[in-house]
Amino acid sequence: MLTPTEHDLAAAPPGAATVTFCFSDGVERSVAVPSGGSILAAGLEAGLPLTHQCRSGTCSSCLATLTAGDTGPVPGSNSSLFASEMAAGKRLLCVSQARGDCRFALDYASSGGEQVTTAQTFVNTVERVAADVMRLELELAEGSWIDFRPGQFIQLSVPGTDQTRSYSIASTPAQLPKIELLVRLIPGGVMSDWLLNRAAADAVVEIAGPYGAFFLREGEKAPHIMIAGGTGLAPMMAMIDQIRARPGRKPQILLSFGCTSVAGLFHREALALRQHWLPGLQVHLSVDHGAAVDGVRVGNPVEVVGQGGALDPASVAYLCGPPGMVEAARGHLEALGLSPENIFSERFVAS
Ligand code: FES
Known part of the structure; x- marks a missing residue:
């Protein structure tokens, strides 16, 4: 367990920047990050419990929010973040280097994210x-x-x-x-x-x-917007079932689920069952092409969100599917007034 404020700067190399990690339980920890080096690598070397997986900018596990200072990409690396996410302060620690001293907010406690x-x-x-x-x-x-x-x-x-x-x-x-x-x-x-x-x-x-940093923010009472493409429905099913199981008042949930064709649509019965269990769950089904059938429109799952009236600007949104859909959904929701920090996303890349 870390103490509230610890510094690991004694042996800082010349030119190193001081990077401070602020955990969700109020613990702050500062480390020296060598010039040009990965912030994640320096943090892990100092023994910090920083969530990570691929260490190559693709899985989003090391997502953090830059609250002060400036960063740049580690030379030769790629980040899977969108420009809008970068503008909102999001950074992937594994492919970021510090341009001077900076601070990051982490949405997990100093006892660590879940142990892999x-x-x-x-x-x-x-x-x-x-x-x-x-x-x-x-x-x-x-x-x-x-x-x-x-x-x-x-x-x-x-x-x-x-x-x-x-x-x-x-x-x-x-x-x-x-x-x-x-x-x-x-x-x-x-x-x-x-x-x-x-x-x-x-x-x-x-x-x-x-x-992954894509998970249900527990206890959130604001309306939930979920936009899923294809098997991007999987994490939404987990979140909906978690909300259903927890005690107390449930948030309104709008789920917009899209597939390429009617033949590719799945879990319709499972979703209907959840609508029965959760009266506050509204579901839109969309297919990219073919003819509209009962309860299924032709179009993308993004454009339908907001057509029924203005969204509550305090809504939290979860987006999961192909990168193009996720990027379009993020832009659409921000244009409708949602705050970038209330939009969480996961992109699927086929391999
Ligand atoms: S550890 Fe996978 S994106 Fe950083």
């Missing part, structure tokens, strides 16, 4: 729920455990290969030891090949996690 653990699971169910989507239900093996927050993702080792793939969890922590995932089938993909040709009940799958 590996666990053994067995396949309970593997089923096709749409033309290009599989539902995979895993169950933790006896003696294995994993903690996560609704919205986060885990990494799976694809059996019989040396490859890993990351998927958002569609179930809640309360449903453990069961873990549900929605996997988009990709022609030639190693996970798709395993799911279609070799996966069977009781197959062993190793998982690691949790990862």
Whole structure:
């Protein structure tokens, strides 16, 4: 456990910047970051519990908010953040260097984000729920455990290969030891090949996690807006089920879910059931092309948000899907008056 204010600057190299991390429990910790070096690397070297995974700017696990000072990219690195997120102060610590002293706000406590653990699971169910989507239900093996927050993702080792793939969890922590995932089938993909040709009940799958800064902000009473494309629905299912399970007044939720075609739409019954359970849940279904059918419009899932009247500017928004959809949704919501810091997003990149 860190004490409220600690400094690790005694051996600061010449030209190093002082970077202060402000954890959500009020603890502040300062470290020296060498010129040109990754802020994340310096923080980890100093023993700080900074959440991270890929260390290459793609997974968003190391997301932090710059509250003072200036940063630049680590030479040769790429950040997956949008310009609008950068403008809102968001930074990926693994690919950021300090341009002078700076401060970062972290949305987890100094006891650390969730500890990443590996666990053994067995396949309970593997089923096709749409033309290009599989539902995979895993169950933790006896003696294995994993903690996560609704919205986060885990990494799976694809059996019989040396490859890993990351998927958002569609179930809640309360449903453990069961873990549900929605996997988009990709022609030639190693996970798709395993799911279609070799996966069977009781197959062993190793998982690691949790990862990601995309998770439900618990206790938030303002209206929730969720925009999901394809299997981006998975973390929304986890968040909706978490909200449903918690006691007290529930926030209004608007979920706009889009797929490419009616054949690709899935979980319609599951969503209808949740609307029955949660009267404050409103669902819009959209498909990119084809003809409109009962309850499904043609168009993208972004444009429909706000058509029913002005949004509460205090709303919190969760966006998950392909990068283009997420970027469009962020711009649309900001234009409708939502504050950038109340918009949380996760992008799916096919591999
Ligand atoms: S650790 Fe993955 S983006 Fe920084």
